[in-house]
Amino acid sequence: MHSFGYRANALFTFAITILALVCAMASLSDSLNSPSPSAHVQVLNINWFQKQPNGNDEVSMTMNISADLQSLFTWNTKQVFVFLAAEYETPKNSLNQISLWDGIIPSKEHAKFWIHTSNKYRFIDQGRNLRGKEFNLTMHWHVMPKTGKMFADKIVMPGYRLPEEYR
Template sequence: MHSLLARGNAVLAYTLSVLVTLTFACFLSTITIDYRKETALKTLKIEVKNLPEYGVAKKLNDLGHITFNLDANLTSLFNWNVKQLFIYMTAEYETPTNELNQVVLWDKIIKRGENADLHYKNMRTKYYFWDDGNGLKGNKNVTLTLSYNIIPNVGRLPLVGSIGSHSFGFPSEYTR
């Protein structure tokens, strides 16, 4: 006869083995899904100012102001394994001092059950668009892209870039 402790251990070990197998099967069921979606970004108002950044140094740096439209239907990204989405818009540009600059300008968390059909008009950036110098004035090759992290219940955490981007240029004169 087995003791009560040995029987409890056997039941627990079997239960955990079944749960691990089911979890792995659930992970395999969503690993091949293509999460890339079409998005539309458009800039409406673009300004650049030359202001002192008081947080780091007193030197003058470029500060960009952008007003944009965003259209993206991310509803179909939610399946049984997606808990929430962390979406964010980045600006990428090149300056003489840095080959690649990436700045996060806006973000949003969308939980399961919330509206994931995004139609934003005349939105301002959520975060400041600072450049560590004078790289924004007259820069004609700034690209806005929308990306998102998918937070699953089980499995890997994919970082997905949306299909579509928007390129624009900053004015060659500072705005007062």
Template sequence: MFSLWQRVNALATFSILLLAALSCAASFLDAFNSPSVRAHAEVIKVNRFRKQLTGNDEVSLTLNISMDLQSLFTWNTKQVFVFLTAEYETSKNSVNQISLWDHIVPDKDNANFRVRVPTKYPLIDQGNNLRGKKIDLVLHWHVMPKTGRMIRDKMALSEFYLPDAYT
């Protein structure tokens, strides 16, 4: 005969295995979703462009951003974290990525939108190399699952040139 303890043990083991298998399956099925993101971003206005007392260039911009992230959502998606970075190269740094704006998209219904926003974080360089610099605007998204694997991807949207003089 099986004792009570053995029954409880078997039940617990089985349910944990089942949950683990379902979590793996959820992540596995996410791999079949091939999203197509459409997005657009442009700089409308340079609000401020100056050299800080520390010697670093600081820029504040106003952006026009629109995107359709609906195809990123699957049944295993908790939220999508989306953000826009300014990326450029200087003689000192081969990679500069600076987040300008970010947003949490909680569900599919709110995944298609258009906003006009000032930069949430200022663009601050390590040094003073920003005058006349070409900046790439890149949209990144991070799909955060209910359980399992997290998915990251990005898309270059547009480029613009900063003014040649401080404001």
């Protein structure tokens, strides 16, 4: 009953149980945090707007993105993945989501940022629906924990519109 093997086994089991419990508590403590992030995006310029040879519309734009995501960080946060997506509806598609820019925020100190950028990923429609199209810009974020459950949320910013003509 009191051999080395039994004692080692009991100690190991106890250690694993406590570790699992601490991980679960760390993950649960995240839900006590009620964040209040803010975001603001300004479309400064449509760099070009044209029809690709295969018939799909493509647009390139320059944007000013500012956000304050500091309140998302807790002690169990490893990083926050943030991205800006253009969302719109077309006759064929009930939803189009196109990621335009994304970034990884490693710590709370970097969570209040301001960036001037053109779209990182190509803004291509499935078809020729982009002329005069109204779209939403949505700031999404995914909180990656050190351990446990992942969280995600978004801010929708409506009322953006593409030009009527190719340029």
